[in-house]
Amino acid sequence: MTDFNTALDLYLHGDRVGALHLWRLLAEQGDARSQFNLGVIHDQGDGMPEDKPRAAAYYRAAAEQGYAEAAFNLALMLDDGDGIPADVNEAARWYWVAAEAGNPQAQFRLGLKYDTGEGLPQDAEQAAQWYYRAAEAGEAHAASNLGRCFAMGEGVPRSDVDAYKWFFIAAELGVANAARYRERVARELSAADRLRAGEAAQAWLRDFRARKG
Incomplete structure (x- = not known):
């Protein structure tokens, strides 16, 4: 010992x-x-x-x-x-x-710093990249912020499908307002695109839960 x-x-x-x-x-x-x-x-x-x-x-x-x-x-x-x-x-x-x-909470906080320009030069692309890394590790608020990035086209190409997916994931991980944001984005999607985005989110969640054991 x-x-x-x-x-x-x-x-x-x-x-x-x-x-x-x-x-x-x-x-x-x-x-x-x-x-x-x-x-x-x-x-x-x-x-x-x-x-x-x-x-x-x-x-x-x-x-x-x-x-x-x-x-x-x-x-x-x-x-x-x-x-x-x-x-x-x-x-x-x-x-x-x-x-x-590899600390997901730090990745989220770093995304916030780039997002707001507090302590670092404001950089939407860097913010989105760090939100993505944190979200992939299961950081719920990073997933919600990444959904917003896709919905607004901030640092990433605008994509309502991707926004729906990440808001769906954030809602399932417990972010209070994410379901409301997801439904707002849903109004811009066809039924086929909503289905595709929902299936992608569910697949991500199954994989994440399997990884977490």
């Missing part, structure tokens, strides 16, 4: 003092997993008072080693000014790191 797993075992069995001691030693040696775990503990105040600046410092140490979850959590803190000074430009940088590593 590695020292990290020894600490994890102590933590899971209620020995937070012993776990924190080991994780701090490992974090000082540059272990990204330990840095991330300490970031979470200080971020959430798990067994101790919250310490957002210290949490951000641990997240940053792990993020600088490419640890995707730490990069995402740091980006959220910077985006919201959660206990540290807000910095939307730096937040976008860390969303990028996490998004490139």
